[in-house]
Amino acid sequence: MTGKTIKWHKIIRSAKLGNLTDQDIDFLNAYGLKYDVDFRSPEEKSQAPDRIPEQTKYLFIPVFSTDETQNSKQTDRLQRKMENDPTSGRQQMQRAYQDIITNPHSQKAYRKFFDVLLENDHPDSTLLFHCTAGKDRTGMGAVFFLSALGVNEDTIKADYLLTNKVTKPALDDLVKTLKLKNASSAFIQSMRDLQSVQISFYNTAMDQIQKVSGDMPNYLHEYLSLSDSDIRDLQHIYLE
Structure with a gap:
């Protein structure tokens, strides 16, 4: 992609949209938001339905049938484990990233995502x-x-890790609240891992890709069913 950049006003990465204000919706309307792709589970969707402009096409494409990342809430079993095991949050995230790569349901979801991108x-x-x-x-x-x-992969990693800069204030507030509630240090560490991204999570996904297909281009072709023509069309639509 030497010398090219992604076009402005073509794509937005976001968290949940259930708390958008009317002003936010007006902004997205003026911005030209045509497609809203929702990767959440059915339960997450029902708890906080998206608020979007009327003309925006909503596409519900759950990556998991339940929230394996445990970002919406933690199961009772995981919470009990987190009280004593500071690695439990990280282990949960690593399992989720493995599933993103190897679960056929997740693969089909990301293929549908590419259909909308095209x-x-x-x-x-x-x-x-x-x-x-x-x-x-x-x-x-x-x-x-x-x-x-x-x-290039360095840029992809930097974009992935950018989440931590954006979410740091909210995570800091969460940690303060947990300390006030006398949560264990193990629990707090696990919550940090659940509520952030780490290069080890990214590497877990890349390791799985290498195991199943050798490299990312092969994975995109073999497991997400992207053709050479699809790749060319994506680059035409999104690059300048």
Whole structure:
């Protein structure tokens, strides 16, 4: 992708949209938001339905049938484990990233995502994609998308890790609240891992890709069913 950049006003990576104000919706309407791709589970969707402009096409494409990233809430079993094991949050995230790569349901979801990306070919239309926190299911969606465009891996990693800068204030507030509630240090560490992104999570996904297909281009072709023509069309739509 030497010398090229992604076009402005074509794609937005986001967290959940259930708390948008009327002013936010007016902004997205003026911005040209045409597609809203929702990667959340059915339960997450029902808890906080998206608020979007009337003309925006809503596409519900759950990556998991339940929230494996545990960003919406933690199961009782995981919470009990987190009280005593500071690695439990990290282990949960690593399992989720493995599933993103190897679960056929997840693969089909990301293929549908690419179908919408290819449909977003009008010069004045914008696509937004999100999950609950906008960091794992959405973060890997961005990794797949940027890889298909031919973006170098250092830039892809930097984009993936950008989440931590954006979410730091909220995570700091969460940690303060947990300390006030006398949460264990193990629990707090696990919550930090659940509510952030780490290069080890990214590497877990890349290791799985290498195991199943050798490298990212092969994975995009073999498991997400992207053809050479699809790749060319994506680059035409999103690069300048």
